[in-house]
Amino acid sequence: MRWRAEKHTPYLLLSPAILTILFVVAVPLVFSLYTSLTPYRLTKPDSINQFIGLRNYERLLDDTKFWWAFGRTILFLTIALNLEFLLGLGIALLINRITWGQRTLRTIMMFPMMFSPILVGFQFKFIFNDNIGILNNALQSLGLTDGAIPWLVERDLAMFSIIFAEVWMSTSVFAILLLAGLFAMPKDPLEAAKVDGCTPWQVFRHITLPFIMPFAYIAMTIRSLDVARAYDIVDVMTGGGPAGRTELLWTLIARVGYDNAKMGQANAMAYVSTILSILFTWYFFTKLVAARRYMGGAA
Amino acid sequence: MGNITLNKVVKAYGKLEVVHGIDLDIAHNEFVVLVGPSGCGKSTTLRMIAGLEDISGGEIHIANELVNDLPPRKRNISMVFQNYALYPHMSVRENLGFGLKIAKQPQNVIDQRVNEAAEILGLSSLMERTPAELSGGQRQRVAMGRAIVRHPEAFLFDEPLSNLDAKLRVQMRTEIKKLHQKVKTTVVYVTHDQVEAMTLADRIVVMKDGYIEQVGTPMEVFNHPVNTFVASFIGSPPMNLLPALIVSGAIWFDENTSIPVPSRLAPHVTEGQEVIFGLRPDDLTPEGHGIHDSGEGTFLELKIDLAELLGTETVLYTQIAGSEVQGKMFVPRDVTPGEVLKFRIALEKTHLFDAKTKKSVRIS
Numbered sequence: 265m266r267w268r269a270e271k272h273t274p275y276l277l278l279s280p281a282i283l284t285i286l287f288v289v290a291v292p293l294v295f296s297l298y299t300s301l302t303p304y305r306l307t308k309p310d311s312i313n314q315f316i317g318l319r320n321y322e323r324l325l326d327d328t329k330f331w332w333a334f335g336r337t338i339l340f341l342t343i344a345l346n347l348e349f350l351l352g353l354g355i356a357l358l359i360n361r362i363t364w365g366q367r368t369l370r371t372i373m374m375f376p377m378m379f380s381p382i383l384v385g386f387q388f389k390f391i392f393n394d395n396i397g398i399l400n401n402a403l404q405s406l407g408l409t410d411g412a413i414p415w416l417v418e419r420d421l422a423m424f425s426i427i428f429a430e431v432w433m434s435t436s437v438f439a440i441l442l443l444a445g446l447f448a449m450p451k452d453p454l455e456a457a458k459v460d461g462c463t464p465w466q467v468f469r470h471i472t473l474p475f476i477m478p479f480a481y482i483a484m485t486i487r488s489l490d491v492a493r494a495y496d497i498v499d500v501m502t503g504g505g506p507a508g509r510t511e512l513l514w515t516l517i518a519r520v521g522y523d524n525a526k527m528g529q530a531n532a533m534a535y536v537s538t539i540l541s542i543l544f545t546w547y548f549f550t551k552l553v554a555a556r557r558y559m560g561g562a563a
Numbered sequence: 564m565g566n567i568t569l570n571k572v573v574k575a576y577g578k579l580e581v582v583h584g585i586d587l588d589i590a591h592n593e594f595v596v597l598v599g600p601s602g603c604g605k606s607t608t609l610r611m612i613a614g615l616e617d618i619s620g621g622e623i624h625i626a627n628e629l630v631n632d633l634p635p636r637k638r639n640i641s642m643v644f645q646n647y648a649l650y651p652h653m654s655v656r657e658n659l660g661f662g663l664k665i666a667k668q669p670q671n672v673i674d675q676r677v678n679e680a681a682e683i684l685g686l687s688s689l690m691e692r693t694p695a696e697l698s699g700g701q702r703q704r705v706a707m708g709r710a711i712v713r714h715p716e717a718f719l720f721d722e723p724l725s726n727l728d729a730k731l732r733v734q735m736r737t738e739i740k741k742l743h744q745k746v747k748t749t750v751v752y753v754t755h756d757q758v759e760a761m762t763l764a765d766r767i768v769v770m771k772d773g774y775i776e777q778v779g780t781p782m783e784v785f786n787h788p789v790n791t792f793v794a795s796f797i798g799s800p801p802m803n804l805l806p807a808l809i810v811s812g813a814i815w816f817d818e819n820t821s822i823p824v825p826s827r828l829a830p831h832v833t834e835g836q837e838v839i840f841g842l843r844p845d846d847l848t849p850e851g852h853g854i855h856d857s858g859e860g861t862f863l864e865l866k867i868d869l870a871e872l873l874g875t876e877t878v879l880y881t882q883i884a885g886s887e888v889q890g891k892m893f894v895p896r897d898v899t900p901g902e903v904l905k906f907r908i909a910l911e912k913t914h915l916f917d918a919k920t921k922k923s924v925r926i927s
């Protein structure tokens with residue numbers, strides 16, 4: 265009898281983990297996948313039993329609202345990540361140069377990451393508010409403009425404002441990771457490059473930058489997942505408006521799923537969006553793996 | 564013309580001066596080795612020549628041009644670093660060609676020079692690997708290849724072999740020597756290993772505590788050390804240095820032990836002078852087992868404490884007037900500790916230094 269007990273022990277010990285994964289991940293996943301194949305509406309619970317195959321997905325193909333949100337999300341992601349990378353790189357390079365106060369600055373840099381995105385959204389909603397916002401007040405007091413600039417109402421400005429908030433919140437992720445890269449960088453190749461004829465810019469371009477790119481790809485991998493499912497900042501600042509001009513995938517999905525109660529349709533959108541996230545993450549990850557190949561210990 | 568001139572060159576880190584106004588003339592195509600114990604300022608001096616450290620005082624000229632304020636890229640020199648300093652993200656080929664690419668050389672020139680350097684250094688089969696995929700010796704070769712493709716005015720080497728194991732070090736030492744014969748260029752080579760210095764140098768510069776102690780060919784430095792530091796630093800096993808007193812034409816180690824003053828040095832000593840007697844182990848040999856058995860000599864009976872067999876020779880540990888000394892037995896026979904042997908001192912090869920100034924009596 266004993267051999268049987270031993271054979272089952274590992275499974276017994278693993279069962280809490282397996283059960284947790286089953287209920288937290290697997291069941292919702294399967295359930296949501298299934299509902300995306302039904303015309304499930306929260307207001308008509310019975311509709312969950314009606315199987316309609318891929319019709320929700322077919323309907324997505326000519327849903328212009330969805331594809332606008334899809335494209336806008338890609339644009340948002342591209343602009344935000346590039347800005348965060350460039351700003352983070354600049355900050356990291358500056359902090360790497362100074363010889364005192366580094367620790368303090370590094371800690372201060374983490375502050376924006378500590379706030380909940382909802383709070384960041386509210387904070388910028390009030391900064392950018394066209395009547396009572398401090399930005400317009402400041403601009404008017406300085407005499408730089410007469411009227412109130414409709415930061416969150418005009419369609420391009422609204423997108424700009426959201427990107428601004430996102431960049432404010434997350435640039436430090438890039439800065440911190442790139443700074444770690446700069447700290448890990450061996451000094452000798454830099455000197456070798458100087459002797460080899462490089463100007464300071466060429467040293468940066470050909471030696472420093474390739475060395476710290478893997479760190480940038482790590483940041484991009486993490487951030488692309490986050491930004492692709494951006495919801496809270498947008499919802500708080502503009503609610504997807506004006507007239508859907510800042511609607512991103514997940515604000516659209518939430519609207520369809522909860523406001524319009526079309527859960528089946530929303531889940532189909534969510535699955536397509538998830539594939540987008542995975543694609544971005546996979547792209548940066550392959551970049552990371554390729555860049556890391558040479559970092560196998562050659563000093 | 565790749566000649567390099569250092570004129571009263573000073574380096575200070577804040578208030579701490581580490582190189583104290585050194586003068587040095589390095590001729591075109593000369594192989595000069597800076598040697599000295601670690602921390603004596605060799606690397607600092609080399610890095611000032613390269614332009615990687617600011618010069619605190621004095622002047623450095625490369626190819627007759629004052630370079631004090633030129634950045635490294637304008638000095639037309641190559642440098643090989645102690646830990647290779649290869650570019651980790653580039654292949655061997657890219658590492659070798661990088662300097663030429665930056666100099667905007669046409670691709671066919673780059674290819675030709677890179678292949679030529681790879682040929683000379685035996686790297687041709689490794690061209691597509693990254694530095695992480697190379698052994699220490701191979702990385703060292705790439706570092707040297709990177710230096711030679713650019714045809715610079717001068718090569719600077721900073722302890723290039725000290726990260727290699729003993730066997731590879733000897734092998735690479737020979738290769739560097741051969742390389743210099745093939746690629747005639749000025750070389751400034753830094754090492755703390757006097758054997759490397761002796762084997763590689765056209766001229767040796769012995770440094771200590773930020774000063775130059777002596778400059779000369781390996782034979783000059785070996786045969787005519789100017790002070791006790793150079794005497795003990797160059798040569799292995801090191802020269803025996805024994806305190807002694809000059810009384811009536813003889814060197815007295817204590818009341819009972821004396822040898823005659825070598826005739827070559829007699830004009831340079833005074834009665835009652837306190838001296839340090841310098842004697843290389845090669846010149847203290849049991850009778851019939853020496854390499855300088857003719858010429859001026861004298862004999863001492865000494866008791867053997869210990870014998871170290873090296874094969875072609877045996878190092879003998881003994882004492883002269885209570886001070887431990889090492890001698891050598893060439894064409895050795897078995898020696899047992901406690902045995903008393905008649906030693907011959909090759910007087911014409913010995914040295915005398917003033918006890919106070921530590922300088923050779925020939926120059927003080």
Ligand SMILES: Nc1ncnc2c1ncn2[C@@H]1O[C@H](COP(=O)(O)OP(=O)(O)O)[C@@H](O)[C@H]1O
Pocket residue numbers: 576581599600601602603604605606607608
């Ligand atoms: N950046 C620095 N700051 C202060 N002192 C230094 C610095 N670099 C080297 N030194 C000092 O200068 C002296 C010479 O150093 P170095 O030229 O590296 O010696 P070596 O190469 O002969 O071993 C040493 O005493 C070292 O401590």
Ligand SMILES: [Mg+2]
Pocket residue numbers: 605606607722
């Ligand atoms: Mg050094």
